[in-house]
Amino acid sequence: MIEFQNVVKKFRRHEVLKGIDLTIERGHRVALVGSNxxxxxxxxxxxxxxxxHDGRVVIDGMEPRTxxxxxxxxxxxxxxxxxxxxxxxxxxxxxxxxVCNSDTERMVSVANDLGLDVGRFMHQPFxxxxxxxxxxxxxxxxxxxxxxxxxxxxxxxxLDPEARHIxxxxxxxxxxxxAMIISSHRLDEVAALVNRxxxxxxxxxxxxxxxxxxxxxxSRLSCRVGLIRQEDAFAKTIGEWGFASDDGLTxxxxxxxxxxxxFLGVLSRYAALLANIQLNDTGLEH
Amino acid sequence: xxYLWLTALxxxxxxxxxxxxxxYTLVFGGLVVVLFAYGLAESRIMGFTGLSRLxxxxxxxxxxxxxxxxxxxxxxxVAGDREAGVFEYLLSLPxxxxxxxxxxxxxxxxxxxxxxxxxxxxxxxxxxxKGGEIPWDLLLYYSALLMALAWCFLGIGMLISTVxxxxxxxxxxxxxxxxxxxxxxxxxxxxxxxQEHLPAESAVMIALANPxxxxxxxxMMLFDPQLVLLGPSAYVILDAFGQTGYIVYALVYPxxxxxxxxxxxxLLFRRSDLP
Numbered sequence: 001m002i003e004f005q006n007v008v009k010k011f012r013r014h015e016v017l018k019g020i021d022l023t024i025e026r027g028h029r030v031a032l033v034g035s036n037x038x039x040x041x042x043x044x045x046x047x048x049x050x051x052x053h054d055g056r057v058v059i060d061g062m063e064p065r066t067x068x069x070x071x072x073x074x075x076x077x078x079x080x081x082x083x084x085x086x087x088x089x090x091x092x093x094x095x096x097x098x099v100c101n102s103d104t105e106r107m108v109s110v111a112n113d114l115g116l117d118v119g120r121f122m123h124q125p126f127x128x129x130x131x132x133x134x135x136x137x138x139x140x141x142x143x144x145x146x147x148x149x150x151x152x153x154x155x156x157x158x159l160d161p162e163a164r165h166i167x168x169x170x171x172x173x174x175x176x177x178x179a180m181i182i183s184s185h186r187l188d189e190v191a192a193l194v195n196r197x198x199x200x201x202x203x204x205x206x207x208x209x210x211x212x213x214x215x216x217x218x219s220r221l222s223c224r225v226g227l228i229r230q231e232d233a234f235a236k237t238i239g240e241w242g243f244a245s246d247d248g249l250t251x252x253x254x255x256x257x258x259x260x261x262x263f264l265g266v267l268s269r270y271a272a273l274l275a276n277i278q279l280n281d282t283g284l285e286h
Numbered sequence: 287x288x289y290l291w292l293t294a295l296x297x298x299x300x301x302x303x304x305x306x307x308x309x310y311t312l313v314f315g316g317l318v319v320v321l322f323a324y325g326l327a328e329s330r331i332m333g334f335t336g337l338s339r340l341x342x343x344x345x346x347x348x349x350x351x352x353x354x355x356x357x358x359x360x361x362x363x364v365a366g367d368r369e370a371g372v373f374e375y376l377l378s379l380p381x382x383x384x385x386x387x388x389x390x391x392x393x394x395x396x397x398x399x400x401x402x403x404x405x406x407x408x409x410x411x412x413x414x415x416k417g418g419e420i421p422w423d424l425l426l427y428y429s430a431l432l433m434a435l436a437w438c439f440l441g442i443g444m445l446i447s448t449v450x451x452x453x454x455x456x457x458x459x460x461x462x463x464x465x466x467x468x469x470x471x472x473x474x475x476x477x478x479x480x481q482e483h484l485p486a487e488s489a490v491m492i493a494l495a496n497p498x499x500x501x502x503x504x505x506m507m508l509f510d511p512q513l514v515l516l517g518p519s520a521y522v523i524l525d526a527f528g529q530t531g532y533i534v535y536a537l538v539y540p541x542x543x544x545x546x547x548x549x550x551x552x553l554l555f556r557r558s559d560l561p
Contacts, residue, residue: 048378050560072380083375086303087296095296099289099381125303138375151378 001026001179002047002149007055009042009203016042017053018203024179024196026148029171031190032183034200040183041080043200044151047181048077059149073100076142080153080183082126082134089129089137090122100145107144110170111137114163131158143170150180156189161241161263165220165256168193172218188265192258193217219257220282225267226250226275234270241266249275254282289381293389294396301397306359311401313355317347318409337413338421344409345428345505348402352432353439353498354464356398360443361456364390369453374561383560387552391444399436403429424508427533431504434540438497441544445551448558467498490523497540504536 002024009017017039024030032040045051049064049071057064064071085092097104111118116136121129129137135158142150150171156164171180171193184190187197191211199207223243227234230248241263243253255263260279267274301307321340367373377386406429410420442463450456470492479489493499507529527535 045374045559045561050374050377052557052559069380069382072378075378077375077378079371079375079378081371083372084370085300085372085375087299091296091299095292096379098292099379 001060003056003058004043004046005056005058007043007046007053007057009039009046009051009053016203017046019055020203020205022198022205022208024181026179027176028196029175029180029194030182031187031194031197032181032200033185033187033190033197035185037202038200039203040185040200041153042203044077044153044181044183047151048072048075074146074148075151076145076147076149077151078135078138078142078153078155080157082131082138085126087126088123089118089126092126092137093118093141096141097145100141102145107140110144111140113166113170114140115160115166116140132160132163135159136163139167139170143174147174148178150174150178151183152180153183154185154189155182161255161259164259168256168258169218172216175217188261191261216257220254221257221260221279222252222254222282223263223280224250224252224276224278226277227270227273228275229273231270231273234273237266237270255279257281287385289385290389290392293381293386294393297390297393298396301363301394304363306363307397307401310355310359310398313351314348314401314405315408317344317351318405318412322409322412337410337419338424340409340413341406341421341424341428342505344406345432346502348432349435349498349501349505350468352398352402352435353467354461356436356439357443357446357460357464358457359398360394360440361447361450361460362453364444364447365450365453365456368447368561371561377560383556384552387444387555388548391440391548394444395437395440398440399433402432402436406432427508428505430537431501434537434544435497435501438540438544438547441547441551445547445554448551448555467496470496471499471502490526493523494535494539497543500536500539504533507532 002022004020004022007017007020008015020039020043032043034040042051046053046057047059047064049057049068052065059071059074062071064075087095093104093107096102097107108118114136116133118137118140121133126134126137135155139152139155142152156167159167174180180194182190182193187199191197195211197207197209197211198205225238225243227249235245235248238251238253241253241255243251245251267277318340321343377383406425410425414420443460446456446459446463450459479492493503503523507524524532
């Protein structure tokens with residue numbers, strides 16, 4: 001589906017991409033990882049036809065730069081940093097839906113699923129939304145249309161746990177029909193979502209590996225956490241994950257399968273308070 | 287065309303919420319208020335009186351303010367949008383580059399021209415309430431001249447925004463362009479050059495090439511058929527063109543400059559890195 005053929009990108013004398021060769025097929029969910037300055041964003045911009053470069057980038061036989069409309073109609077893109085658009089949310093959705101030949105209702109519906117009440121923000125400037133709200137809206141625009149390639153740059157970073165779970169569900173529905181490139185500077189953030197890892201360093205691909213799909217993207221885990229004593233800070237943090245407790249000592253809730261590492265990372269901050277943890281796949285339980 | 291109008295509308299909506307637009311509107315609206323407050327419509331200087339006198343003063347001030355405002359706001363917002371990631375996101379959507387670029391110019395033209403034009407119309411309406419008569423021919427002529435001037439500097443601004451990769455560089459370049467054109471106005475450099483025995487043809491060429499000078503000469507022409515106010519170069523120009531010829535030139539030339547600059551900007555834009 002996507003082919004990078006010896007792609008070289010220079011900014012003046014500085015070579016940012018040093019001859020990238022990469023093939024990505026439908027059904028591939030690629031974690032594009034690497035430290036800052038590795039060349040991930042530049043590679044994505046070449047893929048979107050936004051940068052001129054040497055070598056070729058081809059999507060279904062067409063170059064994105066010369067066949068913009070046809071190629072980009074297949075691509076849903078979520079940037080890492082939301083653009084500071086002053087236009088109202090409604091205007092942004094109308095603009096995106098029109099140029100993507102989608103309909104606004106579909107995008108609004110995805111946004112609503114993610115927990116963003118679009119109706120309430122329709123006349124509010126996009127830039128005035130919170131980080132999480134912006135992210136949800138951009139995801140809704142990318143997923144609320146017919147796309148065969150999803151390019152997601154740190155897509156879940158600003159989402160709350162419930163929205164992340166719905167987001168993972170939406171990705172799961174597209175996993176066989178679309179290719180996905182999920183960029184992150186940390187593999188553990190995206191590991192559970194992907195079946196292939198491409199690591200970049202200083203403009204080169206240094207690792208390209210298939211990984212086992214042990215975690216179902218849409219799976220849920222029921223979780224029980226016991227504490228040795230009550231702690232307000234812990235209660236606040238775990239409350240944000242939708243957990244509840246009768247006595248402040250035993251907390252129960254559900255987390256998304258792909259979120260387990262992130263959740264354990266949160267718990268590790270309170271390691272000294274933990275008496276026990278229990279995680280069960282709800283699918284296996286049933 | 288659908289995408290072009292959509293981009294234009296988006297740019298208008300985006301600009302109407304910008305701080306620069308508020309300042310811009312306040313400046314031109316405030317200008318009219320100040321001119322009325324100081325009783326300019328009632329004064330009589332060199333034969334000009336009433337609304338005609340006010341419009342003439344307004345247009346002279348607009349000549350000084352409009353180009354620099356259009357240049358700076360265009361390059362700041364366009365180059366600033368690129369730096370802030372607006373281009374990266376919006377150009378990831380399947381919109382043709384031509385529709386994007388020309389739609390942006392179209393929308394921006396509406397935004398920069400509307401406040402200037404509305405101030406002009408507002409002044410006329412106010413004048414009528416004060417018991418004056420609307421000088422329709424002057425109003426239409428000045429509106430057309432302002433339109434040509436706004437388009438000209440919008441085109442230059444879009445070219446600068448495309449070439450300069452950062453908003454700081456773009457802003458500096460825009461200021462230098464404006465300052466250079468300002469220096470080559472009739473009364474400043476051209477007067478000195480003629481005094482220093484520069485060939486008259488060279489002075490006339492410079493005056494004809496400078497869109498600000500073209501605008502200035504054209505605005506004075508109706509009141510001062512001899513153009514003695516503007517010095518020797520304008521006198522020669524009027525001799526060569528005639529009044530009607532010069533009016534046509536004053537409307538067509540700045541529009542052509544704007545188009546040429548915008549077209550060069552577009553060619554560079556579609557061949558270079560977009561964000």
